[in-house]
Amino acid sequence: MKQYGKYLFLLPGLLVLTLFMIIPIAGTILSTFFDAGSFTLAGYMQYLQDPYFLNILWVTLRTSLLTTLICILLAFPAAYYISKCRPRMKMILLLLSIFPLLTSPVVRSFSWMVILGKGGIIDNTMALFGSDTSISILYTPTAILIGLVHLFLPLSIITLVGVMENIGDDVVEAAKSLGASASTTFWHILLPLSVPGLMTGSILVFVGSFTAYTTPALLGGRESVISTFLYQNAVTLNDWQLASVVATIMIVLSFVVIGIMNWLAGKVAVRGGNIRG
Amino acid sequence: MSHVSLQNVAVAYQKTNILENFNLDIPEGELVSLLGPSGCGKTTTLRLVAGFLQSHQGSIQVGGKDYTTVPVNKRNFGFVFQNYALFPHMSIFDNIAFGLRQRKVSKKDTYTKVMEMLELVGLQHFENRFPKELSGGQKQRVAIARALVINPDLLLFDEPLSNLDANLRVSMRSEIRRIQQESGIAAIYVSHDQEECFSISDRVAIMNKGVIEQLDHPAAIYHRPRTSFVASFIGFKNFLRFDRRSENGQKPIFYKGDSTFAVSYEKDTGSMTGVIRPDDIRIKPAGPPVTENELSGTIITAIFLGRSYQYEVKTEHGSFTANQEMTIPFQSGDSVVLDMPPHKWVLVEESEVPSYAG
Amino acid sequence: MANRWLGFVTLLVFTFLLGPLVIMLVSSFGEAGVLQFPPENWSLKWYANIFQGSMFMTAFQTSILVSFAGNMLALLVGLPAAYAMSRFQFKGKAFLQTLFISPVLIPGIVLGFALLRYIIVTFQIPVYTALFIGHTIIMLPFIVRVISSNLDNFDFSIEEAAVSLGASRVGAFFRIVLPNIKSGIIAGVLIAFLESFNNVDISVFMTGPGVSTLPIQMLTYVENYFDPTIAALSVLLMALTAVLMFVIERLVGISYFTKK
Numbered sequence: 001m002k003q004y005g006k007y008l009f010l011l012p013g014l015l016v017l018t019l020f021m022i023i024p025i026a027g028t029i030l031s032t033f034f035d036a037g038s039f040t041l042a043g044y045m046q047y048l049q050d051p052y053f054l055n056i057l058w059v060t061l062r063t064s065l066l067t068t069l070i071c072i073l074l075a076f077p078a079a080y081y082i083s084k085c086r087p088r089m090k091m092i093l094l095l096l097s098i099f100p101l102l103t104s105p106v107v108r109s110f111s112w113m114v115i116l117g118k119g120g121i122i123d124n125t126m127a128l129f130g131s132d133t134s135i136s137i138l139y140t141p142t143a144i145l146i147g148l149v150h151l152f153l154p155l156s157i158i159t160l161v162g163v164m165e166n167i168g169d170d171v172v173e174a175a176k177s178l179g180a181s182a183s184t185t186f187w188h189i190l191l192p193l194s195v196p197g198l199m200t201g202s203i204l205v206f207v208g209s210f211t212a213y214t215t216p217a218l219l220g221g222r223e224s225v226i227s228t229f230l231y232q233n234a235v236t237l238n239d240w241q242l243a244s245v246v247a248t249i250m251i252v253l254s255f256v257v258i259g260i261m262n263w264l265a266g267k268v269a270v271r272g273g274n275i276r277g
Numbered sequence: 278m279s280h281v282s283l284q285n286v287a288v289a290y291q292k293t294n295i296l297e298n299f300n301l302d303i304p305e306g307e308l309v310s311l312l313g314p315s316g317c318g319k320t321t322t323l324r325l326v327a328g329f330l331q332s333h334q335g336s337i338q339v340g341g342k343d344y345t346t347v348p349v350n351k352r353n354f355g356f357v358f359q360n361y362a363l364f365p366h367m368s369i370f371d372n373i374a375f376g377l378r379q380r381k382v383s384k385k386d387t388y389t390k391v392m393e394m395l396e397l398v399g400l401q402h403f404e405n406r407f408p409k410e411l412s413g414g415q416k417q418r419v420a421i422a423r424a425l426v427i428n429p430d431l432l433l434f435d436e437p438l439s440n441l442d443a444n445l446r447v448s449m450r451s452e453i454r455r456i457q458q459e460s461g462i463a464a465i466y467v468s469h470d471q472e473e474c475f476s477i478s479d480r481v482a483i484m485n486k487g488v489i490e491q492l493d494h495p496a497a498i499y500h501r502p503r504t505s506f507v508a509s510f511i512g513f514k515n516f517l518r519f520d521r522r523s524e525n526g527q528k529p530i531f532y533k534g535d536s537t538f539a540v541s542y543e544k545d546t547g548s549m550t551g552v553i554r555p556d557d558i559r560i561k562p563a564g565p566p567v568t569e570n571e572l573s574g575t576i577i578t579a580i581f582l583g584r585s586y587q588y589e590v591k592t593e594h595g596s597f598t599a600n601q602e603m604t605i606p607f608q609s610g611d612s613v614v615l616d617m618p619p620h621k622w623v624l625v626e627e628s629e630v631p632s633y634a635g
Numbered sequence: 636m637a638n639r640w641l642g643f644v645t646l647l648v649f650t651f652l653l654g655p656l657v658i659m660l661v662s663s664f665g666e667a668g669v670l671q672f673p674p675e676n677w678s679l680k681w682y683a684n685i686f687q688g689s690m691f692m693t694a695f696q697t698s699i700l701v702s703f704a705g706n707m708l709a710l711l712v713g714l715p716a717a718y719a720m721s722r723f724q725f726k727g728k729a730f731l732q733t734l735f736i737s738p739v740l741i742p743g744i745v746l747g748f749a750l751l752r753y754i755i756v757t758f759q760i761p762v763y764t765a766l767f768i769g770h771t772i773i774m775l776p777f778i779v780r781v782i783s784s785n786l787d788n789f790d791f792s793i794e795e796a797a798v799s800l801g802a803s804r805v806g807a808f809f810r811i812v813l814p815n816i817k818s819g820i821i822a823g824v825l826i827a828f829l830e831s832f833n834n835v836d837i838s839v840f841m842t843g844p845g846v847s848t849l850p851i852q853m854l855t856y857v858e859n860y861f862d863p864t865i866a867a868l869s870v871l872l873m874a875l876t877a878v879l880m881f882v883i884e885r886l887v888g889i890s891y892f893t894k895k
């Protein structure tokens with residue numbers, strides 16, 4: 001009796017989640033495997049052979065992967081610098097990283113339209129040098145990439161600062177007391193110890209940019225990524241069968257990536273062990 | 278000629294001086310521990326010597342070389358951390374070999390030296406394990422081996438045993454003492470545990486508010502504290518500030534109200550504060566009139582400590598704490614006489630902070 | 636040397652992060668009908684433009700209403716769940732914890748589509764109600780996570796102390812536990828509010844006659860016009876975000892963001 005009492009606390013939440021998340025999602029996924037009551041994979045067969053759809057999938061994957069890589073490369077030095085700062089400066093830099101994170105994606109993507117669009121800064125600067133003013137990079141995959149890096153860089157920085165703070169000063173001091181230079185300490189101590197956290201952060205960035213809607217919708221123009229493709233099919237074209245297939249593919253790919261990265265991070269962590277040792 | 282010499286060093290944090298005009302000399306091969314309550318500056322001193330902190334004045338010399346501005350990684354001092362600070366992503370072998378690799382020691386020599394160290398700290402066959410697979414005591418052995426293998430000019434211990442349980446602490450401290458003596462390397466050892474410092478050190482420095490109140494052999498500190506702070510820190514619970522003194526040939530007499538106390542001492546500093554340990558006071562039932570070095574009082578509380586009873590006794594000169602073994606204890610309210618023999622009294626100088634609570 | 640290089644990279648990173656926002660801020664005060672940087676003439680007319688006509692005001696009201704109502708429902712079902720998962724040990728706890736966080740793991744656009752298909756079309760729930768339900772779902776993980784991390788630091792023995800002194804279980808919760816996790820609850824509500832208020836992925840599927848949230852209205856506007864109105868509105872939203880960020884920092888500290 002007491003045992004069931006505990007579950008009572010969870011019941012309202014579970015009810016809401018079941019009705020308004022589990023049933024709709026499960027329904028969407030299941031619907032892709034049935035046509036007129038019988039099991040079929042025809043939906044997948046059809047679209048996974050469609051070069052147009054495959055191209056969208058490929059562009060989305062490539063953009064997400066590039067976003068993740070650029071975020072790591074930019075966030076790592078910045079996070080290291082922030083973690084070394086004095087408390088006051090650290091606080092300011094962290095707040096400056098958190099602010100974009102909390103700001104609306106619409107606002108942040110729009111700010112890039114101002115820069116990348118026709119008559120924007122890039123355009124005007126190019127004009128100053130006598131370059132052709134019609135080469136605006138707005139509405140290209142590059143614009144999407146820039147927007148996504150801008151969207152996810154704060155997340156990478158904040159996750160990595162957290163990881164580096166966790167490493168603890170004493171391990172770094174120990175390395176120095178044993179004669180290690182600043183660069184040896186970085187390459188042999190800090191970097192290897194950051195890897196598990198780096199991977200967790202990268203999962204968030206990769207899955208986030210793979211499924212992001214607002215940024216590609218604003219900066220990509222006619223250029224489709226998988227999420228805008230889903231939206232077009234569901235709302236504009238009313239092709240729910242295709243939209244459901246795309247939705248299922250997005251869920252499966254997201255979870256596969258999360259699974260793989262978690263597994264890899266686990267492998268690394270087995271040797272590294274608990275960072276606090 | 279001392280091996281380690283700190284002259285007039287000073288450290289400030291956020292405009293507060295933690296150390297000021299601080300001096301410390303340590304001869305070759307000696308283990309000096311820094312003992313004091315938290316915030317007394319002992320860890321600051323250690324981190325200053327290690328090079329994690331910079332002194333804005335004075336100098337630090339080790340082995341005749343000036344280290345005041347030498348960066349940490351060029352100092353060649355072995356530092357043992359409170360929470361071990363082992364590199365979690367490296368095997369025990371790689372942890373110990375780390376310092377040797379920074380010194381470009383050949384692979385073969387590295388192997389030999391690491392294996393020697395593992396044997397010295399009693400961890401043969403542990404080289405392929407990882408830190409998280411080790412117990413606290415084993416981790417601390419690795420940390421010691423790692424600090425020792427670089428053949429440091431000085432060993433620095435920052436409360437190395439405080440994370441271990443009581444039994445392990447006792448065995449590890451004699452181990453540290455043995456290893457330090459075998460290696461003959463001078464060492465500075467920071468702890469807040471009195472017994473640990475006394476048992477491990479050649480000399481102990483009692484620190485208070487960034488100042489060494491007394492630097493002496495453990496027994497000397499235990500029996501002859503120089504200041505009231507040192508006395509209270511090492512367990513002298515009873516303080517008596519005398520009114521006046523008179524010389525009576527060999528034997529000086531101190532007066533407090535109507536009471537008189539004969540006090541024997543080695544060196545006359547002119548001090549008027551006497552201290553005495555609870556263990557050194559004898560309690561007798563009230564009876565014959567009190568004489569010299571006796572004080573009458575009333576038992577306030579009696580606490581059973583196991584081996585003895587601890588009594589809180591109220592007297593005309595304040596309350597006294599006395600420990601005594603007895604089969605039939607006094608009860609609270611009993612009238613008693615405290616007997617405080619001349620050779621148990623110690624005369625101390627007043628410290629800035631008169632007593633240490635705790 | 637290494638530090639100066641790192642400092643330089645950090646400066647570049649923050650220029651990249653904040654530069655566009657600053658440029659937009661400056662551009663919003665331009666007079667011209669298209670966005671300019673730097674503007675030739677200065678004006679506040681685009682700020683005034685936001686409040687003229689009902690387009691943004693209605694959307695703003697919808698956003699506030701949906702976020703607020705959704706927040707209350709999410710709190711109502713999330714608070715007991717967070718309490719139980721911190722307080723008790725029971726079978727399937729790890730799974731349930733993941734389940735309560737899962738709305739952030741599922742791609743937003745997928746959840747939005749699934750809600751459109753089932754809640755609106757199959758269950759025939761009105762768009763406005765569906766919007767409220769969708770926002771409740773996406774706020775739930777933030778409410779549960781912030782309150783849980785607050786409760787994990789809570790010493791439940793003081794709750795037991797209250798009960799031993801004669802308080803009822805329910806009384807002890809409201810008079811002992813609740814006051815002590817108050818700041819966590821407010822922070823959770825605010826973080827969830829921002830998440831809901833900024834949401835596009837779900838809301839974009841739930842528009843109808845007279846029903847549209849502010850971000851969706853902004854997206855629609857951008858598709859048709861490129862004047863500084865959106866820049867001006869963005870500046871106001873950034874000011875709101877900054878205020879909420881400082882309140883959250885006061886309540887649970889900056890570590891909420893760095894230690895997840």
